[in-house]
Amino acid sequence: MDIWRKSSYSGPDDGNECVEIATAPTRIAVRDSKTPTRATLTFPAPTFTTFLEALKSARLR
Template structure:
């Protein structure tokens, strides 16, 4: 998987946020500080709606 961090990631190492990876039909999400602890995956359309909501309701 190709994990990406947010451009808003803070901290000296940039490791104080979540990372995402695009799968075929889902988006995988993990904690950048503890990547081995596990991942959450949700349907890609639901993730898109979630991000759009965050953009309009900070």
Template sequence: MRHTATTPDNWRRSSYSGPGDGDSCVEIATHPTHIAIRDSKTPAGVTLTFPPGTFTTFLEALKSPHPTAR
């Protein structure tokens, strides 16, 4: 799904960004119909978009250990 409702002023950098100018992180932009994520080092690159409920599920999955990880 392609969304064009993200503008340069609504991207926020992760609070977990690296030292210095925080160029080793992701950026997020919210919109009523979707949430977009991009790599801060390549802002013109690929952007992932999720419906809000799916984004919450995505975050929860990232926080949970993978069942086959040892």
């Protein structure tokens, strides 16, 4: 069973306009917090880490 947590960048008030993430040693799962029973995107952990590093790098420019 995945344990989901909301993004630290959730919107104001109850923060329902965000994504949720669940981590496991080999994969990262992402879903829309407004519709948690719908589709979930799952990525290999190294791929997701590379993606986050690219986002952080782009923000620093």
